[in-house]
Amino acid sequence: MSGLAIHEARLLGRLHALGQIGRDGENRLTRLAASDTDRAGRDALVGWLREADLDVVVDRIGNIFGIWRTHANAAEAPLLLGSHIDTVIDAGIYDGCYGVLAGLEVIETLRAAGLTPVRPIAVAAFTNEEGVRYAPDMMGSLVHAGGLSVEEALASIGTDGTTLGAELERIGYAGVAEPGFLRPHAYVELHIEQGPVLEREGVPIGAVATLQGISWQRVVMEGTANHAGTTPMSMRRDAGYAAARVIAFVNEQARKAHDPSVATVGCIAFEPNAINVIPARATFTVDLRDPDEARLAAGEAALAIFLDEVAASEGVSVSVERLARFSPVAFDAGIVALIEQAAAGRGLAYQRMTSGAGHDAQMMARMAPAAMIFVPSLGGISHNPREHTPQADLVAGANVLLDVVACLADAKGDRHGYGS
Amino acid sequence: MSGLAIHEARLLGRLHALGQIGRDGENRLTRLAASDTDRAGRDALVGWLREADLDVVVDRIGNIFGIWRTHANAAEAPLLLGSHIDTVIDAGIYDGCYGVLAGLEVIETLRAAGLTPVRPIAVAAFTNEEGVRYAPDMMGSLVHAGGLSVEEALASIGTDGTTLGAELERIGYAGVAEPGFLRPHAYVELHIEQGPVLEREGVPIGAVATLQGISWQRVVMEGTANHAGTTPMSMRRDAGYAAARVIAFVNEQARKAHDPSVATVGCIAFEPNAINVIPARATFTVDLRDPDEARLAAGEAALAIFLDEVAASEGVSVSVERLARFSPVAFDAGIVALIEQAAAGRGLAYQRMTSGAGHDAQMMARMAPAAMIFVPSLGGISHNPREHTPQADLVAGANVLLDVVACLADAKGDRHGYGS
Numbered sequence: 082m083s084g085l086a087i088h089e090a091r092l093l094g095r096l097h098a099l100g101q102i103g104r105d106g107e108n109r110l111t112r113l114a115a116s117d118t119d120r121a122g123r124d125a126l127v128g129w130l131r132e133a134d135l136d137v138v139v140d141r142i143g144n145i146f147g148i149w150r151t152h153a154n155a156a157e158a159p160l161l162l163g164s165h166i167d168t169v170i171d172a173g174i175y176d177g178c179y180g181v182l183a184g185l186e187v188i189e190t191l192r193a194a195g196l197t198p199v200r201p202i203a204v205a206a207f208t209n210e211e212g213v214r215y216a217p218d219m220m221g222s223l224v225h226a227g228g229l230s231v232e233e234a235l236a237s238i239g240t241d242g243t244t245l246g247a248e249l250e251r252i253g254y255a256g257v258a259e260p261g262f263l264r265p266h267a268y269v270e271l272h273i274e275q276g277p278v279l280e281r282e283g284v285p286i287g288a289v290a291t292l293q294g295i296s297w298q299r300v301v302m303e304g305t306a307n308h309a310g311t312t313p314m315s316m317r318r319d320a321g322y323a324a325a326r327v328i329a330f331v332n333e334q335a336r337k338a339h340d341p342s343v344a345t346v347g348c349i350a351f352e353p354n355a356i357n358v359i360p361a362r363a364t365f366t367v368d369l370r371d372p373d374e375a376r377l378a379a380g381e382a383a384l385a386i387f388l389d390e391v392a393a394s395e396g397v398s399v400s401v402e403r404l405a406r407f408s409p410v411a412f413d414a415g416i417v418a419l420i421e422q423a424a425a426g427r428g429l430a431y432q433r434m435t436s437g438a439g440h441d442a443q444m445m446a447r448m449a450p451a452a453m454i455f456v457p458s459l460g461g462i463s464h465n466p467r468e469h470t471p472q473a474d475l476v477a478g479a480n481v482l483l484d485v486v487a488c489l490a491d492a493k494g495d496r497h498g499y500g501s
Numbered sequence: 502m503s504g505l506a507i508h509e510a511r512l513l514g515r516l517h518a519l520g521q522i523g524r525d526g527e528n529r530l531t532r533l534a535a536s537d538t539d540r541a542g543r544d545a546l547v548g549w550l551r552e553a554d555l556d557v558v559v560d561r562i563g564n565i566f567g568i569w570r571t572h573a574n575a576a577e578a579p580l581l582l583g584s585h586i587d588t589v590i591d592a593g594i595y596d597g598c599y600g601v602l603a604g605l606e607v608i609e610t611l612r613a614a615g616l617t618p619v620r621p622i623a624v625a626a627f628t629n630e631e632g633v634r635y636a637p638d639m640m641g642s643l644v645h646a647g648g649l650s651v652e653e654a655l656a657s658i659g660t661d662g663t664t665l666g667a668e669l670e671r672i673g674y675a676g677v678a679e680p681g682f683l684r685p686h687a688y689v690e691l692h693i694e695q696g697p698v699l700e701r702e703g704v705p706i707g708a709v710a711t712l713q714g715i716s717w718q719r720v721v722m723e724g725t726a727n728h729a730g731t732t733p734m735s736m737r738r739d740a741g742y743a744a745a746r747v748i749a750f751v752n753e754q755a756r757k758a759h760d761p762s763v764a765t766v767g768c769i770a771f772e773p774n775a776i777n778v779i780p781a782r783a784t785f786t787v788d789l790r791d792p793d794e795a796r797l798a799a800g801e802a803a804l805a806i807f808l809d810e811v812a813a814s815e816g817v818s819v820s821v822e823r824l825a826r827f828s829p830v831a832f833d834a835g836i837v838a839l840i841e842q843a844a845a846g847r848g849l850a851y852q853r854m855t856s857g858a859g860h861d862a863q864m865m866a867r868m869a870p871a872a873m874i875f876v877p878s879l880g881g882i883s884h885n886p887r888e889h890t891p892q893a894d895l896v897a898g899a900n901v902l903l904d905v906v907a908c909l910a911d912a913k914g915d916r917h918g919y920g921s
Contacts, residue, residue: 169778275731312881328742464778465727
């Protein structure tokens with residue numbers, strides 16, 4: 082227990098202010114990585130970091146860090162908080178932004194209270210967590226953790242044909258710091274659940290102990306464009322029909338598997354995409370997730386076999402590109418226990434859980450002890466304008482983060498069993 | 502038998518010249534209705550019509566007519582030939598263009614031979630036959646025949662959000678003549694088969710006696726956008742999966758039906774179309790064709806029932822928009838017989854057949870006796886850059902058209918049993 086409390090109005094005010102940046106003519110919120118609207122969001126965040134008198138550092142992949150360090154603690158490994166501020170298309174205002182702004186809020190609260198942590202405390206906004214415009218997702222934290230070279234990441238070609246490196250230069254967020262320059266003592270990420278569990282259980286705080294594995298693939302099926310009226314069904318090589326069979330299969334396989342298995346086809350395109358022409362090419366994405374690595378691999382294998390079957394029966398060719406592949410993650414048991422203690426200390430119900438979504442924390446777990454705090458998402462809705470978390474839960478989550486940070490930032494590794 | 506022959510090099514030269522107009526950077530041929538490339542193709546055609554000293558008339562829907570009339574025959578109803586010069590995306594060079602340029606070729610040949618037909622002979626290039634950019638297809642001939650008001654047609658919104666009327670104004674082909682101003686004595690259209698029948702049978706000339714009915718619909722399925730990782734399969738309303746089930750059903754129903762039944766889903770779009778978001782909306786087109794009206798209607802009914810089933814089982818909403826609906830057509834028996842006689846007269850094998858594709862002739866059949874002549878398409882391939890018809894077949898078809906025209910243009914209605 083820090084005995085402190087975050088400044089509710091400041092946190093909620095910034096959260097709603099950021100949520101107004103990147104609205105289109107139909108009031109749809111979209112801040113795709115390294116876009117003009119992402120730049121506007123980044124500018125607002127950097128402004129707040131500077132107001133809080135933090136050292137602002139941008140690295141080569143565009144990750145933004147706000148660092149509170151003192152003469153006394155500058156030599157220590159910093160405690161890092163963070164998440165992301167890029168969004169999906171037509172997004173809600175909480176995903177990612179909540180964790181970044183709560184991290185800033187916690188630092189300001191501790192500083193205002195005159196605390197002198199024995200190690201620096203920093204907050205990070207990682208580039209391209211959503212992966213909508215550039216693959217893979219969680220790119221900024223992956224590069225920071227050394228899982229992907231910065232050159233490879235900057236060379237990523239976007240869905241709009243742009244190159245990430247050029248876009249970061251264009252919006253002014255191609256920094257000079259080498260990714261990974263900040264090696265954290267520990268990493269803690271506060272995030273909305275984006276799922277239905279906490280609301281259904283009536284529990285305000287989730288202590289995230291594990292995270293699902295993710296497999297992203299892009300499938301291209303190629304047949305023959307031909308006249309829709311004159312080509313007998315028996316003589317067709319219809320890439321669109323072949324794709325439809327695969328989309329149905331992917332969904333039905335996941336329904337048959339154990340409950341946590343999920344599968345989604347979110348993107349599709351036909352060519353030439355004309356009403357009276359049999360599709361010559363169908364391109365679609367497959368998103369498979371599972372907390373069990375063996376089951377995730379089995380799902381990938383089943384898809385590969387079915388693709389070959391459809392290719393043979395429909396006379397189409399198939400090519401598959403792996404866009405992202407991350408194994409399930411187990412977070413640091415010590416920090417997870419600390420989160421539970423902090424929740425208990427504030428009289429908040431909590432439960433251990435698995436994250437169904439990918440998060441920057443899974444990348445940071447490669448280089449430091451890490452864990453996550455979840456708060457409820459009404460209806461489990463996310464990646465949607467109706468994404469919502471009640472204010473009381475937003476405040477409770479930030480105060481739990483505050484207590485965890487207060488503890489970790491002056492922990493010498495001999496308290497709460499942490500680090501032992 | 503006219504005893505004449507068309508000028509092969511002139512016809513083939515124009516066909517290849519027109520086929521070079523509207524190529525993109527990858528050498529793909531695309532002249533969508535009322536686009537800049539369509540304008541370029543129209544300009545070339547009008548140039549050739551003027552070189553042939555024909556009266557050029559453009560009507561309000563952009564149909565182009567080249568009319569050969571004399572003082573002696575100006576009072577008679579003209580014999581009309583024609584087709585279209587708009588194309589699909591990444592098209593071949595023969596579809597439509599062959600019929601228009603062969604019509605012009607026949608007029609020039611008759612004129613050069615000093616013939617004096619008892620009625621005017623005209624060639625038409627009808628607007629938006631393909632229907633790729635604006636629906637319905639065969640629009641120009643449909644409006645000419647009085648099946649659609651010119652105001653309604655000009656108000657059509659394109660796949661790119663443009664309005665046909667504004668685009669015709671922009672490219673300079675919004676004429677002043679009232680559609681239907683030319684009431685033909687008869688209409689004859691020469692076209693590539695776009696199907697495999699003639700090549701398979703080794704027959705160079707098809708006398709088209711009937712034409713398939715066509716049903717075009719646009720289906721929109723709406724579910725809920727949600728996070729691909731955190732939303733259990735059981736809690737999803739996945740519009741993309743629902744669409745995939747319908748696409749598979751449409752194809753499999755047609756395979757089960759009698760051989761001539763065909764069904765195609767050529768266009769699709771998901772929203773928001775993001776790899777990690779469950780599709781909130783799927784929009785796709787359905788193209789059903791059948792020479793039998795009852796079977797076509799049964800196919801539409803089966804689709805409607807299945808859409809309701811999927812909507813109920815997947816928790817999505819469905820809306821259907823009818824884009825086009827044309828019943829099967831029987832062409833004029835007298836002209837069909839005349840085509841067979843003309844082929845026989847030149848020692849060419851021929852056969853009666855059904856058209857699987859929609860053509861302007863089916864619209865013109867509403868206002869005048871009409872029929873079509875088909876020539877082989879190698880491999881039945883069309884709406885594809887590999888669309889090809891051997892030169893000998895192109896020439897043979899044009900010469901059969903020449904003889905049919907020579908006969909119809911001076912027929913008083915008492916020869917060949919035509920009109921009796």
